[in-house]
Amino acid sequence: MLSDNTDAFVARFALATVAEKTLDIQYYIMHNDASGQYLAYAILSAADRGVHVRILVDDINLSGRDSNFKMMSQHENIEIRIFNPLTNRDWFRNIELLSNLDRAGRRMHNKAFIADNASAIIGGRNIGDEYFDARNNLNFVDLDLLTVGPIVADITKSFNDYWGSHWATPIESLSKTRVVKKQLMTLRSKLKDKWHRVKNTEYFQTLKHAEFTQKIISKQVDFIWAEANLFYDRPEKISNDALNQTIHIGPQVMPYFERANCELLIATPYFVPGNRGSNWLKNKQNQGVEITILTNSLAATDVIAVHAGYKKYRKQLLASNINLHELKPTAQPTLSKTNKLIEGSRHASLHAKYMVVDQQYVFVGSANIDPRSELLNTEIGIMVNSKALAKQTIELFKKSTSPDSSYQLRLNKENNLEWSTEEAGHEVHYSYEPKASLMKKLGVFIMSLLPIEDLL
16 A cells, blocks of 8 residues: 555656566656656666656646656657547647537546556555655655555556547647657666666665665565446446446446445545435435545645535534544654655645545545536546455554544534644634635635536
8 A cells, every 4th residue: 555655656666667578658748847767767778778658648638748648658668549539639629628618528537557567556546746746845645555466457457448548549640749869878868867866865865775675676575455347437438428337337336335334544635526426425424324425624725626626515414413523734754764754845735545434445546526526527436345455554544634634524503613733732613714814715705606516
């Protein structure tokens, strides 16, 4: 279980470094920031060793990035495809996104990093500094699973399904930017120089000597051996509106949650359950299942539109005795190895998506509990039947929902919301969205007036 952001970076860098035959990489976001460039160096170095690299990335965040991807695809061992690409490759793509929202608003949200069809990482993280504790402001609280064994073949199959779909287009077919192989040599040189400049810094020396890094080097990673099943949306979901068990992930995994008898823990950064989801949660609670939900506070969220959709369900969930926690922007549920090495104000935001059923089943993946994950975006996740993994995940959940890391919501005698927490060792109560800026509050008010819940 990769709950520490720096361990998550090390794991990906290590898989790219030790790969001998193949690297299959699938992401919603691949930033061209420091972490993205370090991983690009490791990936390019793998290709130089003869490793066949396939990169599949969603197009939504690729504005102005075609040339870099096209440069990398000049390598004889690297193929790059873009999922559900927009026709316009320049600024006009924003107009296309708005004018053709029914198609352009449907995105590939899957996240997978697969080496040699033998090891794979699945979870909530994209590729970018904010996922690996390398930014000096926003850093996500997230979760991945590093997997080996038969499950990896299933993850590779899911990758192949997307890679071979007509929604995946080679970058060469999209970009009109002229690129020659000499530019690949320049890119390789820049990435190499950047890596050699930073690898001896205190930040990377801390990573190099970290316990998890040493376990990877000595091949002594502590795996939990358990039964696991992979679930994922088929790429055809992009053009299919109706819920279908053969295409959509939701109907496939729901039986596990339906069987919950005692306890259901839910961590989701973007929580817009809708009336149907709210009723399901309330009915399950009424059946004797204790439900605890962790999501972002307004102060912590990075998407205020989602908070506008979420806030209207809080009172009815609390009235049904469902436990509701919101992550603080100051939360540190895991003790990062690099907190003291990054200057600036640290702002935390929940990005992990996981559930624990009856202290036995653990689901970790890319899906949020909102209409977008259910109907618009494609998602992937692993269901693991393991008390040992459940125990580790519950410990993480307890740290994340502790008074140090979260606000617990309650209804007071006047049926108004109240946020309870601890600050400087003292119990504190708020009657309003705590620590949220006026701009965020104003933004949520405006967003709540718009009929956009189906898009959240």
